[in-house]
Amino acid sequence: xxxxxxxxxxxxxxxxxxxxxxxxxxxxxxxxxxxxxxxxxxxxxxxxxxxxxxxxxxxxxxxxxxxxxxxxxxxxxxxxxxxxxxxxxxxxxxxxxxxxxxxxxxxxxxxxxxxxxxxxxxxxxxxxxxxxxxxxxxxxxxxxxxxxxxxxxxxxxxxxxxxxxxxxxxxxxxxxxxxxxxxxxxxxxxxxxxxxxxxxxxxxxxxxxxxxxxxxxxxxxxxxxxxxxxxxxxxxxxxxxxxxxxxxxxxxxxxxxxxxxxxxxxxxxxxxxxxxxxxxxxxxxxxxxxxxxxxxxxxxxxxxxxxxxxxxxxxxxxxxxxxxxxxxxxxxxxxxxxxxxxxxxxxxxxxxxxxxxxxxxxxxxxxxxxxxxxxxxxxxxxxxxxxxxxxxxxxxxxxxxxxxxxxxxxxxxxxxxxxxxxxxxxxxxxxxxxxxxxxxxxxxxxxxxxxxxxxxxxxxxxxxxxxxxxxxxxxxxxxxxxxxxxxxxxxxxxxxxxxxxxxxxxxxxxxxxxxxxxxxxxx
Amino acid sequence: xxxxxxxxxxxxxxxxxxxxxxxxxxxxxxxxxxxxxxxxxxxxxxxxxxxxxxxxxxxxxxxxxxxxxxxxxxxxxxxxxxxxxxxxxxxxxxxxxxxxxxxxxxxxxxxxxxxxxxxxxxxxxxx
Numbered sequence: 001x002x003x004x005x006x007x008x009x010x011x012x013x014x015x016x017x018x019x020x021x022x023x024x025x026x027x028x029x030x031x032x033x034x035x036x037x038x039x040x041x042x043x044x045x046x047x048x049x050x051x052x053x054x055x056x057x058x059x060x061x062x063x064x065x066x067x068x069x070x071x072x073x074x075x076x077x078x079x080x081x082x083x084x085x086x087x088x089x090x091x092x093x094x095x096x097x098x099x100x101x102x103x104x105x106x107x108x109x110x111x112x113x114x115x116x117x118x119x120x121x122x123x124x125x126x127x128x129x130x131x132x133x134x135x136x137x138x139x140x141x142x143x144x145x146x147x148x149x150x151x152x153x154x155x156x157x158x159x160x161x162x163x164x165x166x167x168x169x170x171x172x173x174x175x176x177x178x179x180x181x182x183x184x185x186x187x188x189x190x191x192x193x194x195x196x197x198x199x200x201x202x203x204x205x206x207x208x209x210x211x212x213x214x215x216x217x218x219x220x221x222x223x224x225x226x227x228x229x230x231x232x233x234x235x236x237x238x239x240x241x242x243x244x245x246x247x248x249x250x251x252x253x254x255x256x257x258x259x260x261x262x263x264x265x266x267x268x269x270x271x272x273x274x275x276x277x278x279x280x281x282x283x284x285x286x287x288x289x290x291x292x293x294x295x296x297x298x299x300x301x302x303x304x305x306x307x308x309x310x311x312x313x314x315x316x317x318x319x320x321x322x323x324x325x326x327x328x329x330x331x332x333x334x335x336x337x338x339x340x341x342x343x344x345x346x347x348x349x350x351x352x353x354x355x356x357x358x359x360x361x362x363x364x365x366x367x368x369x370x371x372x373x374x375x376x377x378x379x380x381x382x383x384x385x386x387x388x389x390x391x392x393x394x395x396x397x398x399x400x401x402x403x404x405x406x407x408x409x410x411x412x413x414x415x416x417x418x419x420x421x422x423x424x425x426x427x428x429x430x431x432x433x434x435x436x437x438x439x440x441x442x443x444x445x446x447x448x449x450x451x452x453x454x455x456x457x458x459x460x461x462x463x464x465x466x467x468x469x470x471x472x473x474x475x476x477x478x479x480x481x482x483x484x485x486x487x488x489x490x491x492x493x494x495x496x497x498x499x500x501x502x503x504x505x506x507x508x509x510x511x512x513x514x515x516x517x518x519x520x521x522x523x
Numbered sequence: 524x525x526x527x528x529x530x531x532x533x534x535x536x537x538x539x540x541x542x543x544x545x546x547x548x549x550x551x552x553x554x555x556x557x558x559x560x561x562x563x564x565x566x567x568x569x570x571x572x573x574x575x576x577x578x579x580x581x582x583x584x585x586x587x588x589x590x591x592x593x594x595x596x597x598x599x600x601x602x603x604x605x606x607x608x609x610x611x612x613x614x615x616x617x618x619x620x621x622x623x624x625x626x627x628x629x630x631x632x633x634x635x636x637x638x639x640x641x642x643x644x645x646x647x648x649x650x
Contacts, residue, residue, distance in 0.1 A: 140598055140601070144601065144605065147605045147608075147609065150609065151608065151609065151612055154612055154616070158616065158619075161619065163620075163623040163624060166616055166619050166620045166623060167620065169616050170548060170551075170613075170616050170617070170620060173609070173612070173613050173616065174543070174551055174555070174613075177555050177559075177609055177613070178543065178555065178558070180609075181555075181558050181559060181562050184562050184566070184602060185562050185565060185566075187598075188562065188565055188566035188569050188595070188598070189569070191566075191569055191594070191595065191598075192569035195592075197594070197598075
């Protein structure tokens with residue numbers, strides 16, 4: 001009886017658990033500040049629980065369709081809803097996997113001093129914000145999660161309070177706050193135009209809408225804000241100026257998760273809300289997407305090649321990878337969106353893994369400067385093998401997931417008739433491979449620059465964390481059939497108009513609200 | 524009335540953007556707060572400000588006549604709180620930066636980007 005009630009309560013909130021668990025655990029770990037061992041245990045337990053809840057959500061969504069939840073029983077057009085579709089559930093699961101790897105890695109890098117400075121609660125709050133952004137069905141709520149993400153990211157970046165970290169955080173915060181402002185104006189305009197904040201309801205209100213000034217302004221401002229968060233051209237410069245200053249554990253979490261949330265918001269808002277596929281209500285948007293994607297891709301891969309600090313090199317690759325996803329979105333076809341979704345899942349795992357690898361490399365050689373590194377292949381063969389797996393996956397070598405991610409994007413480009421986009425993506429892929437081989441030659445292959453200098457041991461936790469992510473990218477590449485089928489189903493689900501699974505379960509609540517007047521903008 | 528609000532929001536936004544372009548961190552903080560205020564005014568305007576009636580629905584009616592939409596005001600309250608939190612966080616960063624470097628003006632590449640020069644072979648001191 002009681003067990004049934006508990007099971008029902010748990011099942012009702014199925015879409016909320018991946019947010020509720022880390023948020024609650026963030027509070028608990030704050031209380032445990034003076035007991036670092038206990039605090040670490042609580043953080044790890046929360047990450048495992050979050051993984052379990054998101055896998056449960058994924059299984060539920062794949063089996064029974066969209067899971068929705070309305071807070072306080074306020075229905076879709078008025079209240080804040082959580083809507084877990086295939087895309088949201090899959091992203092939550094991958095977030096949990098990345099979080100698990102980062103939590104394992106933190107055992108080796110995050111010592112008591114950083115735990116006292118609040119690493120665990122900040123990290124958990126970041127996970128809550130990321131999952132919240134993936135699962136919310138309300139556009140203003142999305143903005144709130146973005147802001148929460150920004151605050152906790154600033155906390156992670158400045159955790160050691162070194163001058164470089166403060167400087168990096170100022171650059172990050174200034175740009176991100178401006179981006180958030182753009183998002184907020186866009187939301188305000190969209191609300192003025194449609195009278196609702198629920199994404200599915202806005203989407204329904206915009207069906208067949210004539211292009212208008214307000215709508216265009218809202219779309220462009222939202223794109224500017226999301227592109228800034230995703231690190232796309234021309235708003236990318238804050239990212240390589242700030243991410244590398246954080247401890248590498250935090251950098252890996254930021255690299256794996258945050259920019260993808262920016263791109264996810266782009267995907268969700270433009271595909272679902274603005275009907276970018278089909279008859280676009282906003283002219284000029286597809287051309288802008290293409291230009292931004294190509295410019296970001298080419299510039300950032302060239303910038304990456306010029307770097308000598310491995311963390312900054314990888315930071316430029318984060319942006320370059322987001323550009324590939326943007327290219328998938330810019331094609332505005334089912335294939336393109338499928339490719340973008342698959343790319344997002346792959347990239348979260350691999351980017352985080354590479355940053356963790358850079359951290360292990362830094363631990364072994366004593367720095368992140370490629371010119372001072374060397375000799376790792378002979379002395380640390382396991383680390384070298386794991387790093388090579390992740391680096392090859394990033395550059396798109398079969399049978400790893402990166403190959404299929406690039407293949408899907410380029411295939412979608414050629415099939416969509418955008419030959420030059422496909423060719424650009426191929427060339428940039430080649431340059432990515434070159435850039436990765438640069439790290440490989442400098443840090444792993446050649447002998448150390450000063451003979452007789454030995455590398456230090458790498459803690460097993462670091463290797464385990466990398467192995468987890470390398471296994472994930474390998475698994476995704478080998479199980480390409482089911483995974484790409486899932487991505488395609490997720491894309492189909494996004495393109496099908498739905499009532500967001502939020503059943504009108506609150507008929508009593510709705511009439512109490514004041515109906516919106518549609519002609520509010522009439523003179 | 525709407526035009527006045529629009530003009531006020533636009534000028535606040537313009538001043539805010541001008542200050543954001545400054546190299547001094549304090550001006551950056553103030554500029555961002557101005558921009559946030561401008562956005563709040565704009566959303567306020569999206570909900571209309573023309574009613575003088577109390578927000579009570581008469582018996583039998585389903586809709587409040589000439590009234591402001593309450594949702595934007597709730598949005599603004601949320602946005603004000605968030606903006607306040609971010610400004611405080613930013614001010615704390617600025618203070619810390621001042622204590623570290625003795626200046627609030629960022630000239631050229633800061634400590635976050637001094638990682639050595641690929642051409643001269645100098646190596647940065649960042650760990």
